[in-house]
Structures are given as C-alpha cells and as structure tokens.
Amino acid sequence: MTLMKEASSGRVPQSIERVARKEGIDPAKLARLVAAGRVVIPGNVRREGLDPAGIGEMLAVKVNVNLGTSQNLDSAEVEVEKALAASEAGADAVMDLSTGGDLDLVRKKILAAVKVPLGTVPIYQAAVKQELTSQGMFDALERHARDGVDFVTVHAGVNKISLERLRQDPRLMGLVSRGGSLTMKYIADTGEENPYYQEFDYLLEIAREYELTLSLGDGLRPGCIEDASDRAKYMEFIMLGELVKRARAAGVQAMVEGPGHVPADEIETSVRAMKHLTGGAPLYLLGPLVTDVAPGYDHITAAMGGVIAGMAGADFLCATTPSEHLDLPNREDVIEGTYVTRIAAHAADLTRPGVRERARSWDLQMSRARAALDWDGQFQAAINPARAKQIRHRRGLETDTCTMCSELCAIRLAKEAMEKERDKDPKRA
Amino acid sequence: MTLMKEASSGRVPQSIERVARKEGIDPAKLARLVAAGRVVIPGNVRREGLDPAGIGEMLAVKVNVNLGTSQNLDSAEVEVEKALAASEAGADAVMDLSTGGDLDLVRKKILAAVKVPLGTVPIYQAAVKQELTSQGMFDALERHARDGVDFVTVHAGVNKISLERLRQDPRLMGLVSRGGSLTMKYIADTGEENPYYQEFDYLLEIAREYELTLSLGDGLRPGCIEDASDRAKYMEFIMLGELVKRARAAGVQAMVEGPGHVPADEIETSVRAMKHLTGGAPLYLLGPLVTDVAPGYDHITAAMGGVIAGMAGADFLCATTPSEHLDLPNREDVIEGTYVTRIAAHAADLTRPGVRERARSWDLQMSRARAALDWDGQFQAAINPARAKQIRHRRGLETDTCTMCSELCAIRLAKEAMEKERDKDPKRA
Structure with missing residues (x-):
C-alpha cells in the first residue's frame, strides 16, 4: 500500500509521524494532507537511512540543492563532497543531475552519503546513453527507482498539446529546461508523443511499486524575463494539473515544478495559478529569478523570487548558485547557494500559515x-x-559593541535613555 | 529661488533637464513632479561637479551606499577608497556616516572624490564633539550645508509625541537608529523637545539657503522582526508626513526614510502607508531586512525586502553589506552590497510604472x-x-555552451528541435 493510501485509511505511518514531530504539526492532520496530495513525503521503499522531509502546505518551505557531473567535469567524488556540503549547510533534499561519467556510480555514492531525500532526472541518463526512446526513458526511470531514488523529475507536461501553444507564440529563448528540450527533440525526431505522457499509467505503476514521488517537471519554464508567464507555460500548468489528478487517483505522490525567470510582480499570480490548476499540489520552484542581468549573483536573484513565491504558496525552493548560467557549481558555490536559498525559505516561513x-x-x-x-x-x-x-x-578588535557604531551604539544609548526616563518617573517602571 | 519653487514656476532648471535625459522622461513632467515634492533631486548650491540624480515616482529606483569612519577605524583615505568603489559599482548616492577621526576632513575628501550626491547625518558630529545641544546640532547641520553636502538625515520625527507611543508599547530592541537614540538621549537628558523638531522652521531656512534636501530620518525604525510595524513607527510616519508638508510649503525638497527589519508580508502595507501619510514623498528605505537570523548575509536579506518595497513604491534603497550587524564594512563589502542592492533596484524597476x-x-x-x-x-x-x-x-575550459550542460545544452537542443519541426512543415516557417 502506498503512503497516500495508507494515510487515507486513517493510519499514521512512521514517516508521517517523524515529519510531524520535526514540523511541530499534529500527525493526524499531516496524514490528511498527505492523503489529499497537498503534502508529499518522498521516500523510496528501497532507500536506506532516509531522514524524511515533508513538502507542502502547513509545513516549512524546503530547500533542494542540485548536484551532478557534466560531460566536462565528471568526478563522482567531487559530487559526493558537494552533496555532503549541501546537507551540512542545511539542504532538505538534493538532486543528482549528473550527465557525465558513470552515472550509476555517482547516484549510488550520493545515496549512500546523505540522509536527505534524493531526486534525479532519468531522461538525462537515457540521453547520455543515446537511448532517447520510450524504452530507454522507462529503463532509466526504473533503474533509478530500483536504486532507491526518492523523487524523479518527469517532464510529462511537455507534449504535443503544450508544444503547439509554443509554436503559436514563439519565445526569445525557446526551452531552457534540459529535460524539456530532450523531450521536444524526441517528439521532433520521431513524430511520436512524449512517452512519459503517452504511457503515464505505466509510469504510475512503477512509481507505485517503489513509492517513488513524481516531480512533474517544468519543461516549458521561461528562460528569461521576456518569455515569462506566456500561454505555453500556462498550458503546461494545465497538463500538470491533469497528471496530478491521475497520480493522486493511483495513490502516487506528486509535486509540480514551476518557473524559472519571472518578473517580481508576476510571481504571486503565477504561484496562485499553479496551485489552482494543480489542485494544491506541493509546488517546487526553480528560482524564480527576478532579473536576467546578474550572472554571478543568480543565487540571489533566485532567492529574491523565492521569498515572494514562498509568501504566495510555493513549498519547495531549488537553490541556485553563484555560477548559474556560467559554470558547473563547485563546492563553495553549493554552500553559498544553500545558505542563501535557506534564508529565502525562512523569510517566507515568517509569513506562512501554520x-x-x-x-x-x-x-x-x-x-x-x-x-x-x-x-x-x-x-x-x-x-x-x-x-x-x-x-x-x-580585524582582531574586541569590543562589546561592534565596529560599526563603536561608542555610539544605538542599542546601548537608547537603553540608557529609556532607563533615565524611568528613573525620573517611577510610575512608569 | 529653490529648485522646487523654480520648477513650480514652470521653468525647467538645468539639473531637472539632466536627470530627465538620463531617465528618458519628459523634462516638463519631471519638473512637475519636483514641484509637487514627489521627486527630489538633491544638489547643494555649493556642491561642485555634481552629477545629479532624481529620486521618486516615475524614476528608476536609486541606490545609496553608506560609508564613514567609526571610532575604532578612522582613516579618511580608506573611506574615500570605499566611496570611489561604490561609485564605480554603480551607486547613485553615498552617505558619509563618519563618527571617528577628523570628520570635516573625511567629508571634504569624499565630496571632492565622487560626483554622486552626498548625504550626511549631522547629529553624529554634534555627538562626537560632545555638543549634543540645540546649538551643537544646528552648528553641525550648517557646517555640512556650507561644505556642499546634498542631503542630510534629520531625525525630526523622534519627538516627545512619538516617544510617548514607544513608552506605551515597549519593544524588544528599543531604538537601533543612532540618530534616533541620540535624539532620545537628548530629550531624556534635558527634558527639552528635539531641536530639529522644535525649531524645524529654522532648519528649513538653512535648507533653503543651501538647497539642502532633507531626508527625514527613520529614528524609530524597528531593529528586529518582533518590533516591526508597531504603533511608535506609524506615529513617526505621521510626524514625518506633517514635516514633509511644511518642507514643501517652504520650497525645501524632502524625502522620508523607512524601516528597517520587516517581515516580507508587511512590507507592501508599510510602504503604501508611508506613501499615503507623507503625501507621496520619495521614500528611502534602509533594508527592509526580511529576517534577523542571517548576519553575514544581510546585504541579501535587505535586498530581498528591497525588491518587494520597490514594487510597492519605495524609491531609494540603502545598500546593506555582508558585515551589517557585525563590523564596519570594508571595501569589498561595500562593492558587494552595492551590486546586490542594485540588483534589487533593477528587479523592482522591471515592475515599476514609467x-x-x-x-x-x-x-x-x-x-x-x-x-x-x-x-x-x-x-x-x-x-x-x-x-x-x-x-x-x-576552470580554463573553453566551450561554446557552459560546463553546466555541456553537450546537453537545452538552448541548443530546443533550437534544433524547433528547426526540425519547421523543416517538416514549411507552412510554419
């Protein structure tokens, strides 16, 4: 029985109990949120040593950190170090987005190294192995599930329907999601529909078997301010909403991914629309980056959008790093991105119901x-x-105040003035 | 005749002409905004070589960078270097908040070094010289005006009326504004009213003589999330609104300063309230910092608040640096703070009318x-x-894509897929 089904039956499984304790929420209430699909708790039945995290309504905003080799930089050891660094810096989950070297090895090493939930994007493996076929895509998915991966991004909303909307209204930057563009390539090359969409029921069977949480990918996310909030993106939200409904019916946990590059004043609308269209599915955002002009600072442009998105209802923020748009992140980038994204998540938590x-x-x-x-x-x-x-x-200076104010410490001056007033007027003491 | 009076008369003075050109706004329209007090263009009649900047409605959000010695660290040269660094990094204005060493020397050196408007806080000089008296406060103000300072912060809203509201509803952190706490100390020590409030008409005379723009200080700004948006702070807004009205009547340009530490979901209300209560005066924000827990990252917590505030109508953001709450900023901190605050200002501009x-x-x-x-x-x-x-x-690698995606470059893949589709169906080309 899947976690959703178990929660629906009125029982409170152990992972829900653990998450409820961490979050300070009533376990029965959390079980109801999981049963309704408004909270997900990723945890593959094969994963060992997992410290489960809850993502969704009434819970603190969570932070994911992306890792993974690329074809130029493919050391498994380096990625394990980054995973550990992210985890120490307080990441709630990590994703292995490797596309270089021995992908299976990297994934297994990261799974063994950290206790946080691990996500992956199986289509990358199919593409790297030159198996961008229906068989190749499902083989990769099943392999990841068997290895104990807790959640997978599947770009099932990139299909002939949503791509037609893109053709009707072309973009400056087209697609900037790797999974989205690989799916588009598959459709263009074969003339066939996206296998993850076409055979979504089969995908749900695999997910059910391994308690694999689906992260319904944001393949049509805008890659620049100019392309934000267009009709293709809304079409994908609609598709993802339909898929969430099917996942829930099958007892499979599902969250939804969102953009991307979005001007600050469009974020709230965008988040609320995604929540409406997907029946309140947990929302996982990549950014949103509030401007395009700051490469080198995109952990910050994303965190700015993250605060606004978190206030509006986003549940899960993907950390961006200072090297976004420029280079594969190194360990220091990962640490910096993790902290800055955690700050955004916490700033949103200060406003968040529950x-x-x-x-x-x-x-x-x-x-x-x-x-x-x-x-x-x-x-x-x-x-x-x-x-x-x-x-x-x-600077090696030691003062009880700080070197900003030194003797003119506002806190101390004000306290002394307050005390003086009180001494003058004992009634106020 | 002051700039406001000249603008009211229908003429377009040269500084308005220059700012209009930089901003791409109609000069006559800008003159009307200056005449109405909804835009300020600080520029002391004695200042030489100023490149004027406009602050307010329909103009890009501007960034100020604070500099200045403290009693532990009092090198004029270091502060000049920071001023130049801030200016090179794109600061629209700098403030000299020096409290250590030869204050007059530091101020003159910075004025000579940069072309951007310079602001100061004269009460610091009165305090450092142990002249925290009405005479001392006005002497300092007039000295700064004579030296060519373009705008001064005066905490004229910290008075017996607003402090009574604070007594009725004490705070965790009291006052964290140095100028505010010095004013409070003056009132507690002497039993007299704040001279800048009591003799505001005299202050306006000095301002008029030198075309000194007033920045009505935010002495009661909250120093932590717990203290945000309290009645004392709103009382100060009301006071500042009354003072803005008097300044405008005297033909003196005035802007208003705002908090501080504010939870993300209270910023919009706070900004709109300040704009209402002050008749749409240009709004200069210190932060707002959206959480207290991130010392070392407060340039970022402030910039997060800055985006939201800028969207809601704030016009001028004061850069915070990574050393906020910890140490006097060094040159690298100033540069980092300037860029990050400029990113916030620009992200707000992307949403800003005009x-x-x-x-x-x-x-x-x-x-x-x-x-x-x-x-x-x-x-x-x-x-x-x-x-x-x-x-x-x-890393010394050279690729046309980046090391994040390498061969799996989403942009390239999507473009190729799009082209393939077009080739199949020439009608769509």
Whole structure:
C-alpha cells in the first residue's frame, strides 16, 4: 500500500509521524494532507537511512540543492563532497543531475552519503546513453527507482498539446529546461508523443511499486524575463494539473515544478495559478529569478523570487548558485547557494500559515541576543555561525559593541535613555 | 529661488533637464513632479561637479551606499577608497556616516572624490564633539550645508509625541537608529523637545539657503522582526508626513526614510502607508531586512525586502553589506552590497510604472546574448562583467555552451528541435 493510501485509511505511518514531530504539526492532520496530495513525503521503499522531509502546505518551505557531473567535469567524488556540503549547510533534499561519467556510480555514492531525500532526472541518463526512446526513458526511470531514488523529475507536461501553444507564440529563448528540450527533440525526431505522457499509467505503476514521488517537471519554464508567464507555460500548468489528478487517483505522490525567470510582480499570480490548476499540489520552484542581468549573483536573484513565491504558496525552493548560467557549481558555490536559498525559505516561513509562529521564534532568539549585545548568542542563532564569527573577528578588535557604531551604539544609548526616563518617573517602571 | 519653487514656476532648471535625459522622461513632467515634492533631486548650491540624480515616482529606483569612519577605524583615505568603489559599482548616492577621526576632513575628501550626491547625518558630529545641544546640532547641520553636502538625515520625527507611543508599547530592541537614540538621549537628558523638531522652521531656512534636501530620518525604525510595524513607527510616519508638508510649503525638497527589519508580508502595507501619510514623498528605505537570523548575509536579506518595497513604491534603497550587524564594512563589502542592492533596484524597476519598459530592455539585451550563446554579449550585459567572466573562465575550459550542460545544452537542443519541426512543415516557417 502506498503512503497516500495508507494515510487515507486513517493510519499514521512512521514517516508521517517523524515529519510531524520535526514540523511541530499534529500527525493526524499531516496524514490528511498527505492523503489529499497537498503534502508529499518522498521516500523510496528501497532507500536506506532516509531522514524524511515533508513538502507542502502547513509545513516549512524546503530547500533542494542540485548536484551532478557534466560531460566536462565528471568526478563522482567531487559530487559526493558537494552533496555532503549541501546537507551540512542545511539542504532538505538534493538532486543528482549528473550527465557525465558513470552515472550509476555517482547516484549510488550520493545515496549512500546523505540522509536527505534524493531526486534525479532519468531522461538525462537515457540521453547520455543515446537511448532517447520510450524504452530507454522507462529503463532509466526504473533503474533509478530500483536504486532507491526518492523523487524523479518527469517532464510529462511537455507534449504535443503544450508544444503547439509554443509554436503559436514563439519565445526569445525557446526551452531552457534540459529535460524539456530532450523531450521536444524526441517528439521532433520521431513524430511520436512524449512517452512519459503517452504511457503515464505505466509510469504510475512503477512509481507505485517503489513509492517513488513524481516531480512533474517544468519543461516549458521561461528562460528569461521576456518569455515569462506566456500561454505555453500556462498550458503546461494545465497538463500538470491533469497528471496530478491521475497520480493522486493511483495513490502516487506528486509535486509540480514551476518557473524559472519571472518578473517580481508576476510571481504571486503565477504561484496562485499553479496551485489552482494543480489542485494544491506541493509546488517546487526553480528560482524564480527576478532579473536576467546578474550572472554571478543568480543565487540571489533566485532567492529574491523565492521569498515572494514562498509568501504566495510555493513549498519547495531549488537553490541556485553563484555560477548559474556560467559554470558547473563547485563546492563553495553549493554552500553559498544553500545558505542563501535557506534564508529565502525562512523569510517566507515568517509569513506562512501554520509555520509562522515556529519560524519567528528563531528570529526572536537572535533579537534577544542582539538586544543584550550577547555575541555568543548571536553566533548561535545565526544561520551560518562560522560566517558571522569570521566577519566579526576579522580585524582582531574586541569590543562589546561592534565596529560599526563603536561608542555610539544605538542599542546601548537608547537603553540608557529609556532607563533615565524611568528613573525620573517611577510610575512608569 | 529653490529648485522646487523654480520648477513650480514652470521653468525647467538645468539639473531637472539632466536627470530627465538620463531617465528618458519628459523634462516638463519631471519638473512637475519636483514641484509637487514627489521627486527630489538633491544638489547643494555649493556642491561642485555634481552629477545629479532624481529620486521618486516615475524614476528608476536609486541606490545609496553608506560609508564613514567609526571610532575604532578612522582613516579618511580608506573611506574615500570605499566611496570611489561604490561609485564605480554603480551607486547613485553615498552617505558619509563618519563618527571617528577628523570628520570635516573625511567629508571634504569624499565630496571632492565622487560626483554622486552626498548625504550626511549631522547629529553624529554634534555627538562626537560632545555638543549634543540645540546649538551643537544646528552648528553641525550648517557646517555640512556650507561644505556642499546634498542631503542630510534629520531625525525630526523622534519627538516627545512619538516617544510617548514607544513608552506605551515597549519593544524588544528599543531604538537601533543612532540618530534616533541620540535624539532620545537628548530629550531624556534635558527634558527639552528635539531641536530639529522644535525649531524645524529654522532648519528649513538653512535648507533653503543651501538647497539642502532633507531626508527625514527613520529614528524609530524597528531593529528586529518582533518590533516591526508597531504603533511608535506609524506615529513617526505621521510626524514625518506633517514635516514633509511644511518642507514643501517652504520650497525645501524632502524625502522620508523607512524601516528597517520587516517581515516580507508587511512590507507592501508599510510602504503604501508611508506613501499615503507623507503625501507621496520619495521614500528611502534602509533594508527592509526580511529576517534577523542571517548576519553575514544581510546585504541579501535587505535586498530581498528591497525588491518587494520597490514594487510597492519605495524609491531609494540603502545598500546593506555582508558585515551589517557585525563590523564596519570594508571595501569589498561595500562593492558587494552595492551590486546586490542594485540588483534589487533593477528587479523592482522591471515592475515599476514609467520605468518598466526601459528597464526591460537591459534584460532583453542579456537574453538575446544568451539565446545566441554569445558570451561576450552576456558579459557586456552583466551587471558585474568581471564577476561573470571570472566564474565562466575559472576552470580554463573553453566551450561554446557552459560546463553546466555541456553537450546537453537545452538552448541548443530546443533550437534544433524547433528547426526540425519547421523543416517538416514549411507552412510554419
């Protein structure tokens, strides 16, 4: 019985119990959200040592970090190091997007190294093996499922219907999703429909067997501000909504991926539309990047969009790194991207129904330490204590205030003035 | 005659002409906005070599960068270097917040070094000179005006009325504005009203004489998420609104400063309230930082808030740096803070009435270069070309795609698939 079916039956499986404890939510309530498909808890039946994470409504916004070799840079060891670094920096999940070297080896090593849920994109393996066929795509999917992968991106919404909308309204940048463009290539080369769409029921059978969570891929995501929020993208949302419905009926957990590059004022509408069209499926966003002009800072442009998206209802943010659009991320990029995306997720949590109060207690801890000029307390409450300490101590000066204000510390001055007022007027004490 | 009066008379002074050209706005329209006090163009009559910048409605969001010595770190040369670095990184204005060393010297050196408008906070000088008296505060203000400073922060809204609201509803962190807390100290020590409020008409006389733009300071800005959007802060908005009205009547340009630390979902309301209460005065924001927990990344937490604030109507963003809350910024911090804040300003511009189309042409330039895999074009369009180049070339690999996708370049794959489709069906070509 799948997790959704079990949750529907009124039982509270162990993974739901564990996630409920971490999130501080009532387990029975969480089970209802899982049963309704509004929360997913990826966890392949074959995965060992998983620390499960919940993604969706009423839960904290989660952060995924992408890893993986490319054809130029294919060391498995380096990717394992990145996976560990991401996990230490607080990633809630990682995805292995490898396209170079021994893909099976990289995947197995990452699965063995980390406890967080692992996602993959099986079509990459089919493409790398020159098996971009229906058979090749399903072979790759099943292999990943057998290896214990917890969630897979399948670009099942890239099909003849949505591509026709793209043809009616061409874009500046076309497709920028690798999985989306491979699917488009398959359709163009063969004249056949996308196998993951055409044989979606078969895909659901595999997913059911392994408790594989589907991440319905955002193959038509816009690659630039100019292309954002177009009809092709909305068509794909509609397709994904239909597929979510079918997945739920089959007891298969499914989330939906969203764009991409989106101007800040279109994000809320876009997120709300995706939630409507997909029946409130957990929403996994790649960005959204709020401008195109900042290569080298795209972990930040994505995090800016991530805060706005998280406020509007996005549940899962994919970290972008400083090397986005430029180079394969190195370990330092992965760490930086993870922290910055976690900041976006937390800033959204401060506004998020069901999560807000718990999230605010963290900020309160920091503020109390700040008000007391308690530096150790501030470091402890910092999202990255090592970074904060390094900056504070880099000049080797020791003061109880900071070198920004020195003796003119506003916090201290104001406190003294307040106390003076109180002394003058004991009624106010 | 002041700039506002001149603009009201229907003439278009040279500084308005220059700003209109830079912004691509009709000069007569800009003159009307200046006359109405909805745009300010700071420019002291004594300032030499100024490249004027417009701040307010229908104009691009501007970025200020704070500089200045502190009592521990008081080198004038270092601050001049930072000012030049900020200016090269694209700052639209700088503020000298020095509190250590020879304040007059630092100010004069920065004024001579840069062409962007310079702002200061005269009360710091009064405090450092142990002259926190009415005389001392006005002496400092007049000295800065005589030196050619273009805009000054005066915390005239921190007065007995707004402080009473604070007493009725105490905060976790009290005041975190240095100018605000010094004013509070003055009131507590002397029992007198804030001189800048009490003698605001005298302040306006000085401002009028030198064409000194007032930046009505945000002395009661919240220092943490817990304290955001409280009654004391709204009381200060109301006070500042009254002062804006008096400044306009006197022909003195005035903008208003806003918080601070604000949860993401309170920013829009806060910005709109400030705009309402101040008659649409140009709004200058310090942050807003969307969480307290990320010291070391507060240039980013502030920029996240900056995008949302800019969308809601904020006109001027004060850059925060990675060392905020920890240490006086060094040159690298200033550069990083400037770029990240410029990204926020630009992301807001992409949504901003009157600015949107011009702003989008920049992103379009980048996207066209990306779609063509034209790397030189991408570097040219990048907000920080050096950063983008460094990441792209750091491994010494040369490919026409990037190492992220290598041969599986989505852009290229999709383009080929599109072309294949077109070849099959010539009607679509």
